[in-house]
Amino acid sequence: MAKRKITSTNSINRDNLIDFCGMVYAVDLLGGRWKLLILYKLEQRILRFSELKKKLPGISDRMLTLHLQELEQHGLLIRTVYAEVPPRVDYQLTDSARLLIPIWQQLEQWGLQHRSVMEQVEAEPVEEAGNRN
């Protein structure tokens, strides 16, 4: 996510797709393990680093730091540093990130619905009705 070897096919493909398509670009910005969740936690209010950490069980300092930095670089959140000791830093969504809120809400709905559909399908006896061969 951080450092890339810009000559690799992997990286070239990524860049091509990002240039080519706003959707891929969007998913690229949001695609880390914790990114969407970080944004989601910030939907309600400003949070500081330690508060975010509490709300994301299982995340390490490093991962939180990395994702926050990238989200900031990509214009999705605003980082505010207070000159105190011990340090205090807080994070809030940018306007552009707020425009995403209705989208991720729909994604949440779709995800829950799709999962329940999947669970039903798995519970059914397999019939292979789709293949005409």
Added chain:
Amino acid sequence: MAKRKITSTNSINRDNLIDFCGMVYAVDLLGGRWKLLILYKLEQRILRFSELKKKLPGISDRMLTLHLQELEQHGLLIRTVYAEVPPRVDYQLTDSARLLIPIWQQLEQWGLQHRSVMEQVEAEPVEEAGNRN
């Protein structure tokens, strides 16, 4: 994407987040390099393997196969095999995947808009106006 070591922290975190949140689950299903684009190409009509390949410049056989298999497993597309030689296989969206169409259209819009905002910001002189320290 395919094989995972289910005891790793990486994998455990992933599973926990997926269980916990429909949004993360959704992004997990759609998160491969080419997946959203594959679905998008299938929005208009059924396509066969070779047609998809033409529409996705830079993709290898293997990547296309892998993503198609996973999308099928996850209930996002339907694979139909015809008993012909040479083989013919085609792919179409499931109903559940069709429900995603308006969402990815919004994501596409947001992506284009956000990118143009980002380009403006980068063009401006840096002022660091956000940090009070």
Added chain:
DNA sequence: GCCATTACTTACAATTTTGTGTGCTGCACA
């Protein structure tokens, strides 16, 4: 002086994803 605090950084290791190259099927056409 000694320690806890907070938001990090660094070096490293493990895991996961992506890509490359080869080969396979079974028939049609030359």
Added chain:
DNA sequence: TGTGCAGCACACAAAATTGTAAGTAATGGC
């Protein structure tokens, strides 16, 4: 007899992401 086709499978290599463990700074309380 040889070649091409389409949709893969396989073994392997490269790259990207994620996680672990150990630091660091300056201050306030004891």
